[in-house]
Amino acid sequence: MKSTIVGVDLAKKVIQVCTCTNHTVRSNVEMTPNEFTQFLANSKPMSVVFEACSTSSYWKQKALFFGHDAHLISAKLVASVRQSQKTDKNDALAIVQSALLPDVRFISGKSAQQQQLQSIMRLRELCVKQKTAISNQLIALLSEFNISSSNRNGGLKGAVERTLADSKNEFSEHFRSSLDTAWKLYIELSKSLVIYDQCLENSIEEHPDCKKLLKLEGVGPINAINLYIALGCGDLGGFNKGKDASACIGLTPLQHSSGGKNKIGSIGKHVKNTIVRSNLITGASNFVNHVIKREAKTAKEIWIQGVVDRRGIKCAAVALANKTVRTAFAMLSQGTEYRADFVKPLF
Structure with missing residues (x-):
């Protein structure tokens, strides 16, 4: 690591920067994102340590671009090292202290390509949850009127279409409009899920490493x-x-091993x-x-x-x-x- 270590505590609007040289704190100041970018661009090569969070990969890429030695460190480790109350200054100082620990393990950041793939995956996961939630809600609401949505009767689609087409079921226009809106939203989510899957398949073609992983069993x-x-x-x-x-x-x-006795359990739930x-x-x-x-x-x-x-x-x-x-x-x-x-x- 470089002789100068900078601990960076990232927040939404401000960034706390603690500069330490030869185990001595030189400064611990608050900066805006633009000021921090200028700080990285004008500083000599140094070790910049970020607490792992949602924007840490982006700032790590920035630090590497300006020629610094950038690392990410676990937020859990920083919390255990912090000696005083939780403030931005104490957090930034704790990041520096954590980086100076012997045999410390840093966290790897993600490249811009990995961040984009991860974003598509998160969008897809949210779409699946929303689609499942609307499906379960429609099934439950229709069952309150003794309307079955079994597969032999066309499933949920058949139940909704029969309900909207039946003029003798005495449902109000407001209920019909609400039910039709929910069903259209379900259809749009289904179409979105297809688009997300297609984007992922196309992304695999652009990444040879992803493509060769498809040869593994169950992948x-x-x-x-x-x-x-x-x-x-x-x-x-x-x-x-x-x-x-x-x-x-x-x-x-x-x-869980202690006193020379090794105890092996099951895979963790959490x-x-x-x-x-x-x-x-x-x-x-x-x-x-x-x-x-x-x-x-x-x-x-x-x-x-x-x-x-x-x-x-x-x-x-x-x-x-x-x-x-x-x-x-x-x-x-x-x-x-x-x-x-x-x-x-x-x-």
Whole structure:
């Protein structure tokens, strides 16, 4: 790290900047975003440490552009180091103190391409939630009038269209208009979801790393992009090994060791990457259910069938998702392609 360390506490309208040289605080001042940009442009190369937040990747890219050594640090670590009350000045000072800790682990930021892909994924996730919410609400409201929306009667679409077309059901014009508006919103959300999926598929064609991840078992466009966002940056997400990446996503058992006794539990329920983990396990589960219904063709499929026999389908799906993350890490770090190890038939 450079001799000068700058701790930056980011906020919406102001930025607190603490400059430290030779373990001595030189300044701890508040700046506007424009003033901070000028500060980065006019300063000599130094280490700039940001607390990880929503805008930290953008400012890290700015600092790197101006020739500085930029890092992101965990907000949880900063909170544990902060000695006084929570203020912008104390936070900026705590960022510097956290960066000076021995063997500190910094967080990797995202590139502009990864931020764009992540934004599309977030828009898609919100669209799915909104579509599901409106569907459930329409089904519940129609059921209060004893109107069924079963699949054999055309599903929700058939129920809504029959309700709007029936002039003898004595519904008011206000209710009909509201129901029609909600149904049109559901249709628009369905169209938006198709557009988001198409954008993701087109984005995969523009990113070779995403495209080669599709060869992994149980990995589709969504999982390929999630893995690329988590692992595809220049320093591979700040992970040294594939098992570290898998542990960060929440696919490894929790460990509680003390006094020389190692206790291995189940995978944790509360992790930061719940959506990524859920998608990976769902894709792996689909592949496992497909493999157990036929004869194994590869060494990995033989391993999956063995895990299913010993521990069941759910454990096999989690184990496959764990192996998928590690394999993806090796592919991205070494620049290799995935090749399945096919097993020769006995006869």
